Amino acid sequence: MAAITTEIIKELRVKTGAGIMDCKEALAESKGDIEQSIVYLRKKGLATAEKRAGKATSEGCIQSYIHLGGKIGAMVEVNCETDFVAKTEDMATFVKNLAMHVVAANPVGVSSEDISEEMVNKERDIYRVQAAETGKPANVIEKIIDGKIKKFYKDNCLLEQQYVKDPNITISDLINDMITKTGEKITIKRFARFQIGEK
Secondary structure (H helix, E strand, O other): OOOOOHHHHHHHHHHHOOOHHHHHHHHHHOOOOHHHHHHHHHHHHHHHHHHOOOOOOOEEEEEEEEOOOOOEEEEEEEEEOOHHHHOOHHHHHHHHHHHHHHHHHOOOEOOHHHOOHHHHHHHHHHHHHHHHOOOOOHHHHHHHHHHHHHHHHHHHEHHHOEEOOEEEEEHHHHHHHHHHHHOOOOEEEEEEEEEOOOO
16 A cells, blocks of 8 residues: 655645645545546546536536637536536636537537437438448347447537547536536536637
8 A cells, every 4th residue: 555645735735726625535546546436536537526416506607718710619507506616717718618618529419318319310311321231130230320320429419529639538527527626516507609600
């Protein structure tokens, strides 16, 4: 077991943004292992997120990101519980990073509920034609289509996308980390992406 020093607590705080007591607890549970402590804090963040799920988010922050040359940009609105959190530097940076992600990853909607049935059915039809060409039985074809629809959601729903700055986590993970950091419910309300020449 690695010794839990002030330095290791500080390092964990810098990496996760968690409070001193949470860092101490995570390091004690993980026998001083930094990587395991990060996992422990992330799991705890999910528990915090679930606890706060019913809270109202009537405050928030809007940030934009314009890519070099001004040809492409995005605006994102993120809501939280208090004005205090909405006005922090951390929140502004978090929302700006989300806007940058929207520019790079071009999601269709925040979650699967935002993607129209029409669009999903159109994709399903394309996958059905592709799968039929394999000559596989109908039940296998349906499984192939379901798998491709799952991937379609993963690629097009903002919450399910891999974060462009760290592909090891999803946007959903990023929000849960922010919930852990702020102790408040955080939700992405909406986004808009603009590109010169696009309808």
